[in-house]
Amino acid sequence: KALSTILEETKSYGSTSSSSGATTKSSIFNNHTNKMGTISEEHNSYLAQNLMANAALRSGLLGNFMDFEAPQSPLEEMTAAEPTMPMQSSPFESPIRQIPAPAIVQPLDQAPSDPFKTSLINLLLERVAFPGPHVYGYINLHYNPRISIKKEPINIGNEKYIVEKQLGKGTFGTVFKALDLYKNKSVALKYQKPPNKWEFYICRELLARLAEHPLRDNFMDISTGYFGDQVSVLVSDYMPGGSLLDLANTYKLKSGKTMKECLVIYFTAQMLKIVQAMHEVKVIHADIKPDNFLVYVLPNYTVGLQLIDFGCSIDMTLFPNNATFTRRVTTEDFICCEMLDGRPWNYHTDLFCIAATTHVLLFDTYIKLRKQDGLWSITQRFARYMKADLWSIFFSDLLNQQSG
Structure with missing residues (x-):
C-alpha cells in the first residue's frame, strides 16, 4: 500500500482538473484502485513511509547529506512518536502583510496554442x-x-x-x-x-x-x-538545504547508492500534494524538475519541499474553461507524452514531470521512454528489491493520462 495511499489521496486530481481541462482523465489515479488494494500488507502506508523517512533522517541517513546536524535520538523513539501531520508547512514565517484577494479578470475568448509567447x-x-x-x-x-x-x-x-x-x-x-x-x-x-x-x-x-x-x-x-x-x-x-537534485547527487556521492526507496516515496507524496494544491487553484507550473523543489528541515527534523521558479507558469483562469495548448517545450527529458504525440495538453505536463523527477530520485538517471501498443512506459528496469508493481502503476498512470 506504499503508493496506494499516495495515489488515493490524490484521486481528486481528475475532478479538479476536469473543470479546467476536460482532456485530463476523470481521475488518473482511480484506474488501479482495486488492484492496489490487493497488494500485500508488507507495503507500508504513507504514514509509515513518513515515519521511515524521518527515522532515516534522525539516524543520519539524510542528516549526513544536508546542512544540519541530526540528533542522536534512537529510532525507537522516532517510530513510537505519532506525528500530528504527515506534511507540515515550511520553517519560514510568512511575510507579515495583508494578503489581498486574487485578481478577478475576464478570461480570453480563445485559448492560444502557445501559452509561453x-x-x-x-x-x-x-x-x-x-x-x-x-x-x-x-x-x-x-x-x-x-x-x-x-x-x-x-x-x-x-x-x-x-x-x-x-x-x-x-x-x-x-x-x-x-x-x-x-x-x-x-x-x-x-x-x-x-x-x-x-x-x-x-x-x-x-x-x-x-x-x-x-x-x-x-x-x-x-x-x-x-x-x-x-x-x-x-x-x-534563502533555502540552505538545496534542491532535490542536489540532495540526490550528494546522496549518491557520499553513499555510493541511489536514494532509499522509502525516501523516494516520501518525496513523491509531497510533490503530488503540492502540485495538487496548485492545480486546484488553476495554475500550471510547466517547469517541474528536481532542481525546482527546494529541501528544508523543520525544527522537529521533518523534511519538506518548496516549489520554486514560476517564470514559465500558466494561469488557467485567464483562458476559457477546458483550455488546452499544443506548443511543445524543449526541456530535454521533461517533455510530456502528450507533446511527444502531438496531442493537446494542459495539466498533463506537471504530472508527467513529477514522474520524471521521481525517476531521477529512484534510478539516479533521467527518464527514458518507449511506446508499445499505444502506451508509454519507462525503459529502466526495476531492481529486485523495489516495489515494482507499485512503481509500474505510478509511471503508467502519469505517462498515459489520455486515451489514444
Missing part, C-alpha cells in the same frame, strides 16, 4: 492590470541595478544587501545568496534580464488563492520585486 504574457499582464492587487512589495525602479559579489553593501531601491555568493546561473538570469541588512536575514536574489513580471504575478496569485491552505508555504513567496525597464530582482527566502 512573450506577446501573450504582455497582453495578460495588461489584462490583470499588473501589479493589480499585488502592490505590496512591488517596487518600480527608475534605473537598472547591477549585482556583484562583494563585501560592501549594494543598494536596490531603499534597501541594502550584501551579496555573498552566486547560487546558480541560467540563460536569462542569475540567483545570488545575499544578506538583507534591514531584516538581518539571508535571502535569495533572482536577477533577470529582461525583467520577469510574470513570475511575480504568479507567485502572488498563488499566495492569494492558497491563503487558507495548509500547504501555502510550500510555494515560493516573493517578498519584494524590484523592476527596472531592463532588469528585475526578485527577493525570496
Whole structure:
C-alpha cells in the first residue's frame, strides 16, 4: 500500500482538473484502485513511509547529506512518536502583510496554442492590470541595478544587501545568496534580464488563492520585486538545504547508492500534494524538475519541499474553461507524452514531470521512454528489491493520462 495511499489521496486530481481541462482523465489515479488494494500488507502506508523517512533522517541517513546536524535520538523513539501531520508547512514565517484577494479578470475568448509567447504574457499582464492587487512589495525602479559579489553593501531601491555568493546561473538570469541588512536575514536574489513580471504575478496569485491552505508555504513567496525597464530582482527566502537534485547527487556521492526507496516515496507524496494544491487553484507550473523543489528541515527534523521558479507558469483562469495548448517545450527529458504525440495538453505536463523527477530520485538517471501498443512506459528496469508493481502503476498512470 506504499503508493496506494499516495495515489488515493490524490484521486481528486481528475475532478479538479476536469473543470479546467476536460482532456485530463476523470481521475488518473482511480484506474488501479482495486488492484492496489490487493497488494500485500508488507507495503507500508504513507504514514509509515513518513515515519521511515524521518527515522532515516534522525539516524543520519539524510542528516549526513544536508546542512544540519541530526540528533542522536534512537529510532525507537522516532517510530513510537505519532506525528500530528504527515506534511507540515515550511520553517519560514510568512511575510507579515495583508494578503489581498486574487485578481478577478475576464478570461480570453480563445485559448492560444502557445501559452509561453512573450506577446501573450504582455497582453495578460495588461489584462490583470499588473501589479493589480499585488502592490505590496512591488517596487518600480527608475534605473537598472547591477549585482556583484562583494563585501560592501549594494543598494536596490531603499534597501541594502550584501551579496555573498552566486547560487546558480541560467540563460536569462542569475540567483545570488545575499544578506538583507534591514531584516538581518539571508535571502535569495533572482536577477533577470529582461525583467520577469510574470513570475511575480504568479507567485502572488498563488499566495492569494492558497491563503487558507495548509500547504501555502510550500510555494515560493516573493517578498519584494524590484523592476527596472531592463532588469528585475526578485527577493525570496534563502533555502540552505538545496534542491532535490542536489540532495540526490550528494546522496549518491557520499553513499555510493541511489536514494532509499522509502525516501523516494516520501518525496513523491509531497510533490503530488503540492502540485495538487496548485492545480486546484488553476495554475500550471510547466517547469517541474528536481532542481525546482527546494529541501528544508523543520525544527522537529521533518523534511519538506518548496516549489520554486514560476517564470514559465500558466494561469488557467485567464483562458476559457477546458483550455488546452499544443506548443511543445524543449526541456530535454521533461517533455510530456502528450507533446511527444502531438496531442493537446494542459495539466498533463506537471504530472508527467513529477514522474520524471521521481525517476531521477529512484534510478539516479533521467527518464527514458518507449511506446508499445499505444502506451508509454519507462525503459529502466526495476531492481529486485523495489516495489515494482507499485512503481509500474505510478509511471503508467502519469505517462498515459489520455486515451489514444
